[in-house]
Amino acid sequence: MNMSAPRANRHLGQASTGPRTGAGPKARAGALLLAAATLTAGAAACSSEKTKGGISPAVVSAAAEASRRAASAAAEASELGGPQVSAAASDAAALFSQAAAVASASAASAxxxxxxxxxxxxxxxxxxxxxxxQQANAALAGVTGSGNALGDVTLTGIPTAASDGFPAVVLTITNSTSAKANYAAQVDFLDSSGASVDSVVVGTEDVAPGETRTVLAHGAKRVSAATAKVARAQRY
Known part of the structure; x- marks a missing residue:
């Protein structure tokens, strides 16, 4: 595996200097992760609360668990690109509102x-x-070196404080060709010694010529500090 991708190497929380990456995607992705982490923590706290004002603790616990699951799914969906992210965020927001209404009304029937x-x-x-x-991994399976699309991908780090300790970055992918294409990218998270602590493969499909997509890639292990690096990127 070719690990040389200096232009795509970013410390988490460090803004990219690439011309195609702005604060918008980073802020949206960071906010989504932070919201998911906050709601998950809130759900755990709510589930242990005593009955207050006649509200059934069983109902509060059920609503909290629904919120936790919605928050977890929203964070996972943020890995996807394109309209899927917006659709998932809307669904999650609706679930949070419904859970809050059920809990406050102690609506056991709901x-x-x-x-x-x-x-x-x-x-x-x-x-x-x-x-x-699966599609992204299949696309990278036969790729040697860093792939054919490293120049189409830049990174923006997200502070681990905004991602509940999980390493996370926003990939900004711009289709530099004249034809619609799919993309697959492998992001490695490295510790201070340069050793890999986690790795994730993400992808996005049907990117139009000149179109820019933002995809969130996040690790599955909490870390105190890490550097993110695009190890491979393939356009297919």
């Missing part, structure tokens, strides 16, 4: 429907992400 909806949302997102990762 908890089953809420939990079913949250589970279906989580399952749908997981399926989308799994499919996207």
């Amino acid at each position: 908890t089953a429907a809420l939990q079913s909806r949250a589970a279906a949302f989580e399952s749908s997102v997981s399926a989308q992400v799994s499919k996207s990762r």
